[in-house]
Amino acid sequence: MPLFFLLFLGMGFDAAFKFSNMPPGITYIAFLAPGIIGMVLLFNSITSGLSVIWDRQFGFLKEIMVTPVSRVSIVLGKTLGGMTTALLQGFFILLIAVGIGFKIKGVLGFLSSVLCMILIATSFVCLGLIFASLINDMQGFHLIVSLFTFPIFILSSALFPLERLPLWLKYLTYLNPLTYGVDGLRYSLIGMAHFSLTLDLFVLVGFCTFMIGLSTYFFRSVEVDY
Amino acid sequence: MEYAIQIEKLSKKFDDFTAVSSIDLNIEKGEIFGLLGPNGAGKTTIIKMLATLLQPTSGFAAVWHHNILKDPAAVRRSIGIVFQDPSLDTELTGRENLDFHARMYGLNKEERERRINEVLDLVELKDRADVFVKFYSGGMQRRLEIARGLMHYPQVLFLDEPTLGLDAQTRRRVWEYIKRLNKADSLGHWVCRSFFFCF
Numbered sequence: 102m103p104l105f106f107l108l109f110l111g112m113g114f115d116a117a118f119k120f121s122n123m124p125p126g127i128t129y130i131a132f133l134a135p136g137i138i139g140m141v142l143l144f145n146s147i148t149s150g151l152s153v154i155w156d157r158q159f160g161f162l163k164e165i166m167v168t169p170v171s172r173v174s175i176v177l178g179k180t181l182g183g184m185t186t187a188l189l190q191g192f193f194i195l196l197i198a199v200g201i202g203f204k205i206k207g208v209l210g211f212l213s214s215v216l217c218m219i220l221i222a223t224s225f226v227c228l229g230l231i232f233a234s235l236i237n238d239m240q241g242f243h244l245i246v247s248l249f250t251f252p253i254f255i256l257s258s259a260l261f262p263l264e265r266l267p268l269w270l271k272y273l274t275y276l277n278p279l280t281y282g283v284d285g286l287r288y289s290l291i292g293m294a295h296f297s298l299t300l301d302l303f304v305l306v307g308f309c310t311f312m313i314g315l316s317t318y319f320f321r322s323v324e325v326d327y
Numbered sequence: 328m329e330y331a332i333q334i335e336k337l338s339k340k341f342d343d344f345t346a347v348s349s350i351d352l353n354i355e356k357g358e359i360f361g362l363l364g365p366n367g368a369g370k371t372t373i374i375k376m377l378a379t380l381l382q383p384t385s386g387f388a389a390v391w392h393h394n395i396l397k398d399p400a401a402v403r404r405s406i407g408i409v410f411q412d413p414s415l416d417t418e419l420t421g422r423e424n425l426d427f428h429a430r431m432y433g434l435n436k437e438e439r440e441r442r443i444n445e446v447l448d449l450v451e452l453k454d455r456a457d458v459f460v461k462f463y464s465g466g467m468q469r470r471l472e473i474a475r476g477l478m479h480y481p482q483v484l485f486l487d488e489p490t491l492g493l494d495a496q497t498r499r500r501v502w503e504y505i506k507r508l509n510k511a512d513s514l515g516h517w518v519c520r521s522f523f524f525c526f
């Protein structure tokens with residue numbers, strides 16, 4: 102699915118439009134690739150909360166919650182697991198992008214992009230965990246997840262540059278943490294950014310810490326009633 | 328205080344429905360306590376509150392001197408529990424389930440191996456230990472859960488209908504294991520200090 106996005110959207114828009122404010126030498130597909138990586142991270146991270154719903158349905162969640170392991174550790178454990186799979190998916194897209202001619206700007210850029218990926222994935226795994234701690238059933242979880250992920254994805258500069266958006270829409274994207282994630286990725290990978298990498302990382306680290314704290318808070322009050 | 332479990336005016340409401348209504352109960356250390364009641368009487372709800380899995384609506388309880396509201400981590404450290412409903416990871420083997428549990432309780436590698444073999448012996452599951460739990464019969468799963476509840480030396484062991492859904496023969500054997508736990512005491516081995524049964 103994300104692959105289709107990258108290939109067809111990328112090539113289609115590349116042929117149909119020339120974004121007037123694209124820096125010279127940057128194709129739409131190069132612009133899009135970091136956005137698609139952001140999208141893949143978002144979707145995979147948030148749905149990893151499903152593992153909690155599974156545990157609950159099979160009764161294994163009670164066994165986890167009754168142990169003296171601190172709730173932070175449970176959250177961090179779940180986060181590391183979810184983050185790893187999301188990260189692998191992100192790398193997979195990056196690999197494909199490189200395969201179709203995407204050029205990464207240097208080793209340092211690659212490293213800071215990995216950092217961005219880790220922060221994006223961790224934050225949204227935590228969001229998934231929060232949903233999973235509030236919702237007991239699979240359908241409800243999917244509903245809430247799709248309700249949240251699409252606006253987060255669309256309002257994140259993953260698909261189009263922020264510069265020419267109407268002001269109100271622009272401010273809306275500024276409120277979206279994924280905007281900073283995609284921006285950080287884009288700067289790391291192709292050297293193009295709306296904000297600065299420092300601001301991106303600052304926001305991402307802040308958001309990530311906040312989300313870990315918040316999901317721990319929610320996990321503390323999880324009741325296992327069946 | 329010499330009580331293993333202290334309960335004062337403990338209540339639990341699910342929305343408007345009162346499942347547990349102002350229970351008072353003290354259970355002494357070393358006591359084997361049985362809680363009897365028809366289906367839906369609220370036994371499981373009481374156990375879940377004592378095990379910190381459910382928040383009481385009102386009232387107070389302490390397990391092994393630890394307040395279930397103020398110090399849930401200490402309560403969790405003191406108890407073992409055999410749930411009424413299945414609680415095993417069926418995609419793991421019996422041994423892996425026990426190993427996971429032991430890791431969660433911070434047992435080191437040596438202790439884990441020793442304890443796993445001890446409790447597997449106790450419930451006679453040693454030869455089936457490396458089979459996936461999804462291939463276990465109901466009785467075998469139950470025995471594995473009892474083994475698991477015991478392996479981290481809990482002070483209080485909760486058993487919620489431990490013989491539910493078992494055939495007569497397996498039921499008798501489960502009781503034998505539990506009796507054997509008592510015998511182990513007279514031989515000077517470690518034994519669970521208090522039992523809290525539900526039927």
Ligand SMILES: Nc1ncnc2c1ncn2[C@@H]1O[C@H](COP(=O)(O)OP(=O)(O)O)[C@@H](O)[C@H]1O
Nearest residue numbers: 326341346364365366367368369370371372373
């Ligand atoms: N999560 C829940 N939400 C609403 N009602 C519940 C919930 N859990 C239990 N109950 C109700 O509380 C009552 C007591 O249940 P339970 O403690 O399981 O009884 P017992 O274990 O004695 O058979 C039952 O009527 C049950 O339907």
Ligand SMILES: [Mg+2]
Nearest residue numbers: 370371372411
């Ligand atoms: Mg019950």
